[in-house]
Amino acid sequence: MSDFRGQPSSLAAVRAKIAAIEAHARADCGVLTFGDGRIDGCLPGGGLPLGRWHEIGGVGMEVETAAAPAAFTALMAAPLARQGEVVWVFRRDDLWAPGLAGLGFPPERLIQVCARDEAEALSVMEDALATVGVAAVVGEVEAADLTAGRRLQLACEKRGSTGFLIRRRPFGGNPRREATGSAAATRWRVASAPSEPPPDEFGLGAPRFSVALERCRGGRTGAWLMEAAQAYDLEDTHGTHPLRLVAELGDRQLAPTLPLRRAG
């Protein structure tokens, strides 16, 4: 342990060891790449890990409406929807399928479930995640505590389906204290960003989102400006990820990591 930071190979070895311990029984379900190294490089394995669950939150008034997180989640889940059904669980029934269809999400693969309360929404998510033929489950809940998160994780591991948890207060009121710890693989915060149509065009451009990856197990955090380039476009562009990275955002980045000072 003379110079721990100086030996990247041993660091990588330790990381691999930890990852092996963490994923002792977990089958490797692969990743979903964004197709851009700037974001894939932050994520463990080079893409959004599948067979895990991810947390997506909003900003400001979006804590209640959760429109940008829903649009962003639909865009992330769209490639998964080609492999199986997507179950979307919510308490407030205002998700509108034509909007999702416009973003490129196949609405014929979407099953909507309206739960009566928070606990029911979580248990429906769990049930759906553990079902054969369900590729992804999206749940709109206020918060998942450590126990609920762990249960979601176990359900994800059963069949390798991917969960997306949109943090939302469906009926207004003061937001509950955010859970400090979480079993989520990644945590995102999504807000709408001003669109930039081509200079000679009138109206709005393709929807843009400013996306912050606030927490990432086995990866790094980051912030980006992303665009749903294929939204409201009839051309079928299978293969490419519906989200395109426009720019990296500096202002959302965490404080730059300073080299540690040796004690003594």
Add this chain to the structure above:
Amino acid sequence: MRRLSAVDAGAAALGLRPGQKATDAMALVPELATEEAEPEADAAALTALADWCVRFSPAVAEDAPDGLFLDIAGVSHLWGGEAAMLGDLQTRLAANGLPFRCAIADTPGAAWALTRFGVDGTVAAPGGQGELIAPLPPQALRLDEPTAAQIERLGLRRVSQLMSIARGPFARRFGRAALTRLDQALGRESEGLSFRRPPNPWFARLAFAEPISAPEDMARVSADVAAKLCARLELEGRGARRFEICFHRLDGKAMPLSIGLALPGHDARRIAKLFAPRLETIDPGFGIEVVTLIAQDVEPISARQARLDTAREATVEEGLAPLVDRLTNRLGEDRVWRAAPVESHVPELAVGRARPLAPPTEARAWDRSTPRPTRLFRRPEPVEAVMALTPDDPPTQFRWRGQVHRVRRAEGPERIGEEWWKGVIEDVRIGHVRDYYRVEDADGGRFWLFRAGLYGDPAAPPQWWMHGVFG
């Protein structure tokens, strides 16, 4: 004027009869105890009794105000014959303290006649109802008031006398309806009964020597009765979408419970599993003695062969269908759905709810090239303090939910009119239009708002509404 609507056996013995004036009755029997007639409660009690009778036969028809028809074709063997079945019915009705009369015959008309005018508990031999109703008075044929009065006036006292009249003169003299009644009683014409639940051949029943009440026993008998019915369904290559189990308690109450399946099925274990979590809502009271199970929406199912080439890909039957069943039975049928396109310009009507595993509809899919919001509010929310440069321009600033939004970019208007061809033509107004704008505020929030009404209409000034958010 107050009249007696019903009398019990004791009052009848004293010479009182229904329809008598209450004052006359009081004069005859000063100590007469009367109660207000409650026709609604009587009807409800009859319905409850009809439900109770499901333990004998699934086909029970109410004959208001005071009768029940049970179609026992094909079920009497469960009791070892019609007479034994009638005996069981009589014992149970008597145990419940109900005054009753009953009879069994080939036709509802004959059974009705024998019950009301014949010997109580008659079992007419097949084809033998003619002889049995011949000596009965003509009222036994369920005739209407004037016809019965006319027959009375002509001095006809027996059904046999009516039977001897030739059909032509009979119909001319007493009307077609009377002839129909006679034919129905004799089985020359079939009679349609409106059963409380449609007659259903998919019916299974288990009776217990000792009443049960333990939850695990109820779970076991529901599995047993499901296995019994599903064996028959499987044999005929059929599956059902809906199963209704009914627990009949000792005290005569019937406790129903039903489940639905997303795809027709006949897997007894799965059906029992869906019943299991809801059995606790059943109060067994002093015990349950009979359990019945009815399969509804029965349709043929083709046993699909497992495809070898897609061994890894899950079939709907093993994964999705059980999930949908679990969710619909736990949350309710209206809480699990798949959005289906409906051909309508009005945004809130453009999405219908389809059953999750139903085949896709014929309707054209939504146009993907016109931007539509991710979230649509069920009721548009009012937008205040809207500023626009000219009347038809998109707003430059608006306030929604207490927050002022400065519009940076906008698209529109997209005019959506009412569907005038669907409503009453008098209600159609030229001003029933919405001009939708898609706007983006300085922070990037994208909104879908519309102006209802037209400028220049002093009676109804245009109003701005927020209908959805794109995110």
